Amino acid sequence: MVQIHIPPSLSPPTPPAAGILFALGGGVILSVNDLAIKALSGDYALHQVILIRAFVGMAIVLSLMAYSRRGFAQIRTERWREHLLRVGIVMVSNVTYFLGLSAMPLADAVATAFISPLLITMMSAVVLREYVGPRRWAAVAVGMLGVLVMVRPGSGVIQPAAILVLISAFCYASSNLMTRQMRDTESAATLSFYVQVGFIVVSSAMGLWVGDGHLAQSDGVLVFLFRPWVLPPLQDWWAFAATGGAVGVGGLMMSQAYRTTEAALVAPFEYIGMPMAIFWGVVVFGTWPDHHAWVGIALICGAGLYTLWRETVHKKLVDVAAPSGDI
Template structure:
């Protein structure tokens, strides 16, 4: 998972990137579950700080066991890391504030405008080829999200705007990942991300962690400004789960976007949607209706179609010249 600066990188296998994205989406869904479970009793910056320490411990352990070791911390692109970490920070904070006010499945469904943003930005910013079949797969997935959101059924919750901002920042962070892939490994990217989380959440805790700005009835602001307190033993599994999930899932997702075209792997992030439904059923007692299941079918179908197309394309390339974009 590491890359030596200046060395010739092996030709990436698209299917490997797809499976990294798929696995990352599944693992990161555990993070959403844990954050949602903790959002009613703890401050956001306390959760992020605890999560970042767990994630940092995981990243440093993997680094130490890898071939290049802790030398991967060294970077010649501190400015790019600062920009990327800032974007990731805004994406996380806006998403988690929206998650505190919305049902888990609704928040995750709204966040899945991100693959559409990624496909658009990969074409405009990275100049990566995006063929009609990839656009179609993303479009079908987006139709599934719209079906689940039921835009005509009532007023859209204001917290959805926070999730939409998060989705745009999330897509932008992956554009930075693609730009930095030649010199920065997935380990390096995640080390500086965790470092940024530790710095910002610690600062936020020092400023408002005593709870002097708490007391609002708004669930998003309450999550942001709530007083810190020591969690009971029963809540520690959620803190540990969010740290491990963001550490492992972040590494997998970074590797996916480093090695594979962004527009190709983006639809596979939709795998997090059925997981959000499952967690909602198991932990919060919310069971999807038939409309929601129709949306899930469209979302999963789009990802599976893209996986099938890429498998066929790779088989053709093994015996003949490349046949073009999906």
């Protein structure tokens, strides 16, 4: 049997609380990306936004690599096929999500996308063979209930744009499972580096092909994809910087969360993005949540805090007793 040597520096023992905190921090930071993309969707082509965002994100990733212990050696990889597949999945997830986001209210789009933690939990059990016990299923279910309470989905939510967001959620869940599968040989910086490379290559190609706007439509979500490139005025650069910084930092944190911690454990904490969508609605648009929204926030935060408590307070008991079941 051929044994594969796994560099210890790529898969150090990490307490579950660290992965949870990475997921929470990444979710909060990535919510800024949604806000910025929504702000830019009315005036710029999607591939122009993604290209500028990718350059900002790449600068962050390379800066972190430069100061890390392994440096730029992390760029070297023997798993280019997996990277190529993962980059393609991430690309589809981004394009479908942002097309849907451009045609939906921010909170509705974010809530629809949060089918992904449930998908991640189910797929981690089937694909990764990770044990998913009743308490983790309960955390996902309570978080999803909180999202449904906040949005109260009706006929207005199930629309073509929402279908795009659902496709994005499936792709997002798949990409995070691939992150989990590649954790032994690829660092979070490596994973993020190749995603940014993919964004730069594809967005540049799209700009050369349709950047003049010859395929632009007068209405519909596709106008966001085929709108001509324009030179952004100074007042819009905050949004470009925000989306690039959010993806650069938040993406690294989320990759680290799924690399070091079981997917089914991390997934429920991505629901932090829903309260953040409400928060940005208050700060940016001046719309306060109603009582239903506050109940939803309580359910989401309560489920997350309960899971965090279980994983930290009872971790010592698990280490001593070494049970085979879920904690």
